[in-house]
Amino acid sequence: MTTATLSPTTLSKAALFEAQAVKTSARRNRLLSLPALIIIGIFGVLPLIIICVYSFLVAAPYGGVQWQFSTDAYLNFLFQRDIFDDTLQFTPDFLIIYLRSFLFAVVTTIICLLLGFPTAYFMATRPPAQRNWWVLLITIPFWSNLLVRTLAIMFIIRDEGLINNALLALGVIDKPITMLYTNFAIQLGLLYAFLPFMVLPLYSSLEKLDFRLVEAAYDLYATRRQVLWRVIIPLSKPGIIAGCLLVFIPALGAYVTPLILGGGVHLMIGDLIAQQFGSGRNWPLGCAQALILMAAVLVALFFYVRNTSGKVQHG
Amino acid sequence: MPEQPGKNAIEVRGVRKVFGTGENQVAALDTVSVSIRENEFFTLLGPSGCGKTTLLRLIAGFDFPTAGEILLHGQDIAPLPPYKRPVNTVFQSYALFPHMTVAQNIGFGLEMLGKPKAEIEARVAQMLKLVKMEALKARRTSQISGGQQQRVALARALAPQPKVLLLDEPLSALDYKLRKEMQIELKRLQNETGITFIFVTHDQEEALTMSDRIAVMSAGKILQVGTPRDIYDRPAERFVADFIGETNFLPGTVVSKQAGVATVKFASSATISAGYPEGFNPTGEVTLVVRPEHADLVPDPAKGTITGTLSNIVYFGTDTHYHVKLDGGGENFIVRHQNSRSRAVTYETGAKVGIQFEEDAARVLKD
Numbered sequence: 001m002t003t004a005t006l007s008p009t010t011l012s013k014a015a016l017f018e019a020q021a022v023k024t025s026a027r028r029n030r031l032l033s034l035p036a037l038i039i040i041g042i043f044g045v046l047p048l049i050i051i052c053v054y055s056f057l058v059a060a061p062y063g064g065v066q067w068q069f070s071t072d073a074y075l076n077f078l079f080q081r082d083i084f085d086d087t088l089q090f091t092p093d094f095l096i097i098y099l100r101s102f103l104f105a106v107v108t109t110i111i112c113l114l115l116g117f118p119t120a121y122f123m124a125t126r127p128p129a130q131r132n133w134w135v136l137l138i139t140i141p142f143w144s145n146l147l148v149r150t151l152a153i154m155f156i157i158r159d160e161g162l163i164n165n166a167l168l169a170l171g172v173i174d175k176p177i178t179m180l181y182t183n184f185a186i187q188l189g190l191l192y193a194f195l196p197f198m199v200l201p202l203y204s205s206l207e208k209l210d211f212r213l214v215e216a217a218y219d220l221y222a223t224r225r226q227v228l229w230r231v232i233i234p235l236s237k238p239g240i241i242a243g244c245l246l247v248f249i250p251a252l253g254a255y256v257t258p259l260i261l262g263g264g265v266h267l268m269i270g271d272l273i274a275q276q277f278g279s280g281r282n283w284p285l286g287c288a289q290a291l292i293l294m295a296a297v298l299v300a301l302f303f304y305v306r307n308t309s310g311k312v313q314h315g
Numbered sequence: 316m317p318e319q320p321g322k323n324a325i326e327v328r329g330v331r332k333v334f335g336t337g338e339n340q341v342a343a344l345d346t347v348s349v350s351i352r353e354n355e356f357f358t359l360l361g362p363s364g365c366g367k368t369t370l371l372r373l374i375a376g377f378d379f380p381t382a383g384e385i386l387l388h389g390q391d392i393a394p395l396p397p398y399k400r401p402v403n404t405v406f407q408s409y410a411l412f413p414h415m416t417v418a419q420n421i422g423f424g425l426e427m428l429g430k431p432k433a434e435i436e437a438r439v440a441q442m443l444k445l446v447k448m449e450a451l452k453a454r455r456t457s458q459i460s461g462g463q464q465q466r467v468a469l470a471r472a473l474a475p476q477p478k479v480l481l482l483d484e485p486l487s488a489l490d491y492k493l494r495k496e497m498q499i500e501l502k503r504l505q506n507e508t509g510i511t512f513i514f515v516t517h518d519q520e521e522a523l524t525m526s527d528r529i530a531v532m533s534a535g536k537i538l539q540v541g542t543p544r545d546i547y548d549r550p551a552e553r554f555v556a557d558f559i560g561e562t563n564f565l566p567g568t569v570v571s572k573q574a575g576v577a578t579v580k581f582a583s584s585a586t587i588s589a590g591y592p593e594g595f596n597p598t599g600e601v602t603l604v605v606r607p608e609h610a611d612l613v614p615d616p617a618k619g620t621i622t623g624t625l626s627n628i629v630y631f632g633t634d635t636h637y638h639v640k641l642d643g644g645g646e647n648f649i650v651r652h653q654n655s656r657s658r659a660v661t662y663e664t665g666a667k668v669g670i671q672f673e674e675d676a677a678r679v680l681k682d
Binding site: 231 | 375377396397398403408412414424427428472475
């Protein structure tokens with residue numbers, strides 16, 4: 001018998017060799033992820049630790065920090081210390097900016113979804129050869145810098161801008177409509193900046209959608225609206241979730257858009273935090289504000305993902 | 316064939332379907348007319364690209380005909396969207412909703428029709444029982460096997476009690492054994508529900524075993540409609556004979572004709588009587604078709620109507636095929652013998668043999 005030549009020792013040696021091979025390949029795989037881990041560590045985790053530490057220190061008079069423990073930065077977020085008697089007074093200024101930023105981000109996300117879904121659906125239902133052209137068109141704005149594009153919006157909507165001049169020339173209005181440096185301007189800028197981030201994940205989700213399922217739903221007496229709500233939307237949920245996250249989170253921390261189109265009058269969180277490191281010269285407060293934002297986003301995310309994934313299960 | 320107008324579930328009248336525009340136009344269906352009776356198991360049979368699935372999609376409402384009418388119980392449904400037709404489809408890919416459970420899939424149609432919850436639940440339970448899937452009703456469709464998905468797709472399409480059930484090659488993804496099982500299952504479901512089934516397949520064996528009637532299609536046209544026996548024994552055209560079952564084609568010359576039977580002479584100057592379809596007038600050089608099981612081998616070539624040399628013997632278990640190289644040349648002639656224990660003569664390749672024909676074995680067909 002041929003099996004007789006395979007003694008127990010050779011068998012176990014083979015097994016050992018195989019186990020070693022598996023182990024080394026696993027080690028090699030772990031090594032492959034090392035560059036990514038190093039980058040995440042240096043540029044992600046380390047700054048976060050520094051921010052965390054700084055938020056518990058005292059601001060130095062001309063920027064920077066003094067190495068002295070304090071929770072003032074967090075207290076200052078909601079309260080103001082009276083200069084004379086040291087009592088804490090509730091001041092909602094920062095809170096209002098946070099809430100306003102949340103509102104901007106939520107409105108941006110909703111409108112981007114409402115505009116992005118039909119767009120993505122349109123793209124996904126084109127013949128395959130055409131689709132890549134549509135994707136290319138959507139990505140064209142990324143070819144130039146956001147700052148430049150935001151300035152361009154400024155030139156379009158300002159009092160002597162394209163829109164007002166056109167309307168004046170047509171005689172629709174007799175004095176310019178003020179659009180620049182308003183909430184409207186910020187909202188418009190945010191929508192413009194983040195719409196592609198909604199369209200692309202929605203498109204990739206809808207493109208994978210099996211349209212035979214849509215036919216099956218029509219066949220089973222579902223109207224167009226029912227097909228949309230019962231089949232297309234539930235099945236494109238991964239794209240909707242990804243798109244909403246990709247729009248909401250950066251919109252919440254938007255810096256350039258509100259700064260330019262809001263004229264520094266209508267602050268958003270990003271501008272507020274930037275101020276603490278610039279003219280405010282209060283680094284610990286800036287760090288605390290940044291961490292509070294992060295915590296708020298994580299909490300919001302937690303509830304959002306839990307709710308939406310729940311809906312998928314209930315179909 | 317005269318039809319009683321009220322008894323038809325579906326009547327397709329002069330339907331044309333053209334895809335594409337301008338020079339790229341392709342007629343997927345070229346003026347097709349067919350009547351499908353109530354409670355019938357009707358099969359559209361043909362090779363891929365013959366237009367059978369197009370016809371099914373027109374009946375379902377996924378496409379609209381370029382010309383012609385489709386009547387459901389006498390009412391033209393051709394312009395209606397699919398959700399307004401009391402017709403349901405079992406898809407080749409099953410197209411089950413992956414985000415719903417088995418029970419939710421089955422109840423979907425009823426839910427869309429706005430039926431009360433209690434009625435939906437009762438009907439879903441009944442359907443689950445009908446297709447023997449009660450135990451798996453809470454599973455996701457991705458968590459069940461192909462055969463089980465097939466059953467769910469059937470139950471889902473049957474749940475709203477459609478007037479007509481359309482089946483688009485539903486068994487093609489199943490393995491041989493499961494397919495055989497589902498063929499019987501489908502017949503049982505059709506008997507139990509009394510719903511008209513329109514079944515699309517390219518598998519002639521499936522069509523023959525399951526159907527009440529078959530329409531054989533090719534290149535956007537219906538070539539013949541009839542019972543499986545009609546189609547097999549009395550094919551109207553050469554294509555039908557060739558597509559369904561195995562067939563031998565023999566060249567010959569018509570000598571005389573009388574009451575639907577022609578006398579045809581072979582090159583060997585032997586003659587044979589052969590029937591021909593109504594409305595066909597065979598003259599001169601014709602092609603005869605003979606089924607392999609309607610011919611017999613004789614060891615003595617002198618006793619055969621035609622003669623040849625055995626070139627190949629293929630054993631199939633239940634029967635044996637003898638390939639005979641005919642003396643006049645042309646294609647190999649195949650004779651099928653059932654493998655019974657009592658067969659005395661054994662043949663060997665290279666032997667000279669004669670071929671005899673049973674009565675009515677040969678038919679003259681349009682090319």
